[in-house]
Amino acid sequence: MKHFPMILKNVWRNRRRTVLTVLSIGVSLCLLGVLLAIYHAFYFADPTPEQALRLVTRNSVSLVRPMPQAYREKIRRMPGVRDLVIEDWYGGQYIDDKAEHQFARFATDPDKIFVVRSEMKMPDAQKADFIRERTACIVGRSVADKQKFKVGDKIILKGDIYPGTIELTLRGIYDSEQGNDTLYFNREYLEQSLPERRRGNAGIFTILANSVEDVPRIEKAVDAEFRNSPTQTKTESESAFSLSFVSFLGNIKAFLLVVCAAVMFTILLVSANTIAMSVRERVREVGVLKVLGFTRGVILGIILTEAVMVSLIGGVLGVFLASLMTGAIRAMPAFLDQLKHLSLTPSVALLCLAIAAVIGLVSAFIPAYQASRIPILDALRSTD
Amino acid sequence: MAVPISYNWRNLVVRKTTTLMAALGIALTVAVLLAMLSLVNGLKTSLQSTGSPLDVMVLRKGSTAELTSSVSRQDFQVLKFKPGIARDKAGQPEASLEMVSVINLASVDAPDGINVNLRGISPIGIEMRNLKLVTGRWFTEGRREVVVGESISKRFPAARMGGKLRFGHGDWDGVGVMSGGQSAVNSEILGDLNQVSSDFDRSEFLSSALLRATDEVAADALVKNISADQRVNADPLLETTYYEKQTSAAAPIQFLGTFIAFIMAVGSSFAATNTMYAAIARRSKEIGTLRVLGFSQGSILLSFFAESVLLAGIGGIIGCLLVLPLNGFTTGIGNFTTFSETSFSLRVSPQIMLYGVLFAMLLGAVGGFFPARAAAKKEIMAALRSV
Numbered sequence: 001m002k003h004f005p006m007i008l009k010n011v012w013r014n015r016r017r018t019v020l021t022v023l024s025i026g027v028s029l030c031l032l033g034v035l036l037a038i039y040h041a042f043y044f045a046d047p048t049p050e051q052a053l054r055l056v057t058r059n060s061v062s063l064v065r066p067m068p069q070a071y072r073e074k075i076r077r078m079p080g081v082r083d084l085v086i087e088d089w090y091g092g093q094y095i096d097d098k099a100e101h102q103f104a105r106f107a108t109d110p111d112k113i114f115v116v117r118s119e120m121k122m123p124d125a126q127k128a129d130f131i132r133e134r135t136a137c138i139v140g141r142s143v144a145d146k147q148k149f150k151v152g153d154k155i156i157l158k159g160d161i162y163p164g165t166i167e168l169t170l171r172g173i174y175d176s177e178q179g180n181d182t183l184y185f186n187r188e189y190l191e192q193s194l195p196e197r198r199r200g201n202a203g204i205f206t207i208l209a210n211s212v213e214d215v216p217r218i219e220k221a222v223d224a225e226f227r228n229s230p231t232q233t234k235t236e237s238e239s240a241f242s243l244s245f246v247s248f249l250g251n252i253k254a255f256l257l258v259v260c261a262a263v264m265f266t267i268l269l270v271s272a273n274t275i276a277m278s279v280r281e282r283v284r285e286v287g288v289l290k291v292l293g294f295t296r297g298v299i300l301g302i303i304l305t306e307a308v309m310v311s312l313i314g315g316v317l318g319v320f321l322a323s324l325m326t327g328a329i330r331a332m333p334a335f336l337d338q339l340k341h342l343s344l345t346p347s348v349a350l351l352c353l354a355i356a357a358v359i360g361l362v363s364a365f366i367p368a369y370q371a372s373r374i375p376i377l378d379a380l381r382s383t384d
Numbered sequence: 385m386a387v388p389i390s391y392n393w394r395n396l397v398v399r400k401t402t403t404l405m406a407a408l409g410i411a412l413t414v415a416v417l418l419a420m421l422s423l424v425n426g427l428k429t430s431l432q433s434t435g436s437p438l439d440v441m442v443l444r445k446g447s448t449a450e451l452t453s454s455v456s457r458q459d460f461q462v463l464k465f466k467p468g469i470a471r472d473k474a475g476q477p478e479a480s481l482e483m484v485s486v487i488n489l490a491s492v493d494a495p496d497g498i499n500v501n502l503r504g505i506s507p508i509g510i511e512m513r514n515l516k517l518v519t520g521r522w523f524t525e526g527r528r529e530v531v532v533g534e535s536i537s538k539r540f541p542a543a544r545m546g547g548k549l550r551f552g553h554g555d556w557d558g559v560g561v562m563s564g565g566q567s568a569v570n571s572e573i574l575g576d577l578n579q580v581s582s583d584f585d586r587s588e589f590l591s592s593a594l595l596r597a598t599d600e601v602a603a604d605a606l607v608k609n610i611s612a613d614q615r616v617n618a619d620p621l622l623e624t625t626y627y628e629k630q631t632s633a634a635a636p637i638q639f640l641g642t643f644i645a646f647i648m649a650v651g652s653s654f655a656a657t658n659t660m661y662a663a664i665a666r667r668s669k670e671i672g673t674l675r676v677l678g679f680s681q682g683s684i685l686l687s688f689f690a691e692s693v694l695l696a697g698i699g700g701i702i703g704c705l706l707v708l709p710l711n712g713f714t715t716g717i718g719n720f721t722t723f724s725e726t727s728f729s730l731r732v733s734p735q736i737m738l739y740g741v742l743f744a745m746l747l748g749a750v751g752g753f754f755p756a757r758a759a760a761k762k763e764i765m766a767a768l769r770s771v
Binding site for chain 2: 016017020021023024025027028030031035060061062063064065091093097158159160161163230234236240244247248249250251253254255258259262263265266267269270272273274276277281
């Protein structure tokens with residue numbers, strides 16, 4: 001490490017080039033960091049303790065086909081099931097179709113929703129109002145802030161999937177770590193507004209298991225129970241269910257991987273190119289070092305350390321930029337749950353730095369090796 | 385007098401490793417941008433070539449998609465005899481009552497299943513859409529048989545000739561594959577209207593009606609007439625408008641792709657700047673000589689600027705070559721209007737490739753400007769003396 005001051009001097013002697021290289025690597029690594037964070041959020045994120053206990057049952061033909069409401073009682077009696085709630089996607093229109101008036105609306109069972117979604121917090125008095133009053137509804141904090149709703153406000157929804165109009169009174173505002181952008185209202189109210197032939201259906205059942213060990217068993221048991229019924233079901237863990245919305249947008253997995261690979265290769269090229277340039281400039285110097293008695297290995301080490309240092313500085317810049325950017329994505333109105341909690345986890349940040357270091361090492365190896373092998377006389381004679 | 389471009393070209397050739405590496409960095413940036421553009425282009429082509437300007441689609445009032453709409457047989461009897469509807473050879477009105485639902489199928493990319501459009505249709509609807517059989521035969525009325533769209537048959541292992549699909553009240557046999565050209569119908573599964581609707585327990589309430597007007601003026605009049613009719617409670621719109629709205633499905637990919645390409649572009653233009661600065665540093669003497677020979681500062685600036693653009697242009701061309709194999713590759717994107725997947729082929733059109741090369745040259749121009757200016761500003765004597 002006694003060569004450290006010399007390495008630092010070398011890094012800093014062509015300032016413009018070092019800055020440009022650091023910026024170039026930093027910007028590319030920032031992109032890589034964001035993409036890896038998204039990939040991580042989609043495919044590797046651990047479910048929260050509440051999520052890990054939940055399953056979602058839908059119609060096996062498709063999410064948009066309903067199931068008989070009577071399935072609720074059958075599922076409730078299965079071993080391992082603590083409770084369950086029906087959630088019907090209402091859709092509809094609030095004021096108009098504009099993006100600023102979009103938020104999710106579900107019809108649900110007011111007495112069960114807080115049991116199954118235990119991470120949702122709301123004052124008990126408001127919960128009681130929601131259960132008692134048939135036309136009551138509740139919204140998440142972020143919907144309330146964005147739409148400027150106050151408790152007691154009237155909210156009118158025009159149906160698209162369901163016929164008719166629903167007139168609601170806001171009776172509560174909940175907070176939840178899993179997103180605050182849904183309006184819930186009473187299913188009973190919706191049922192009564194429907195013609196006879198459309199009643200008695202459930203969109204999805206969200207099931208709460210007693211323990212994590214019960215989850216896989218319930219998954220199989222529910223689907224087996226209805227296998228020979230006219231309406232079959234498909235049950236999966238809540239995280240698998242939300243992942244199916246990701247795959248709906250196209251082959252995101254392949255897309256992310258291909259782009260990550262392209263970005264990495266680009267950084268490799270950029271960094272290899274600059275390092276090769278800076279080594280070529282210095283062939284004569286390498287000759288002088290050799291005359292002074294530096295061995296080939298030490299020269300190789302000096303050049304490699306310099307390269308790794310530059311790319312690591314780029315890596316740190318990239319990780320910093322990426323953490324800013326994931327923060328910005330979190331704040332955006334995203335329709336995928338996973339993106340609302342996007343963050344650059346320590347593991348992803350470390351991976352980015354490791355990639356930066358490896359890229360520095362790989363890109364410097366060939367030029368450094370060649371430089372260390374040039375015979376002294378040739379090196380001293382070199383004019384380039 | 386301008387420095388001949390062959391000077392720059394030969395310089396690029398002499399430093400071929402550096403040139404190639406810098407160009408490859410730009411090529412990858414361009415390739416990512418082009419892959420995204422060809423995806424969006426493919427989806428738009430598919431949706432825009434769906435629907436005829438003469439066809440009016442009728443949905444329930446308030447519905448924005450066929451999936452959430454409902455049109456009763458009774459309503460259809462009213463709609464069918466509206467003025468301005470074309471007649472077929474047999475003298476029947478060209479009007480088709482249809483039922484649309486989605487079914488979940490395992491695809492090559494998503495083994496857990498993706499939503500696919502299922503359409504119950506009658507012979508008149510097939511004729512109005514001008515669908516052609518590729519293999520097999522059409523479904524028989526009153527049987528559980530389906531004909532699948534060409535792109536569906538490529539992406540979903542179960543949806544093919546001789547395959548079995550399970551939905552409604554039983555198993556359905558795949559008896560044929562049909563093609564609707566580039567249109568979105570290629571991503572649908574078709575079955576007999578009466579059989580499909582009875583399997584989904586909605587024989588009376590179907591999804592939508594498609595009416596063919598005699599001409600475009602009649603189509604507009606038909607839309608007005610139906611909106612004003614209190615008996616049917618329906619929202620009519622031109623079929624082309626309906627599909628055009630769905631192109632918004634490409635928005636997330638388009639946004640993500642543009643964002644990625646932009647950041648990569650910033651990164652690779654820094655790299656281009658670096659390469660050009662190095663090139664200039666090594667060619668100090670040459671620049672001095674050029675000045676002594678009488679080339680002005682302006683022509684030196686222009687020459688190095690041109691060299692950077694040329695370098696990036698090569699990168700752009702390599703980028704085009706990299707994405708060319710993607711042309712025709714079939715993939716699918718879901719959209720939240722129909723809640724189902726539209727399959728389509730990527731289209732790397734000449735226009736897109738032109739964009740790619742121009743984008744690369746822009747990168748070269750941005751990255752090359754400052755180095756070129758630095759080259760032009762060199763003192764002649766200092767430049768000549770430098771080693």
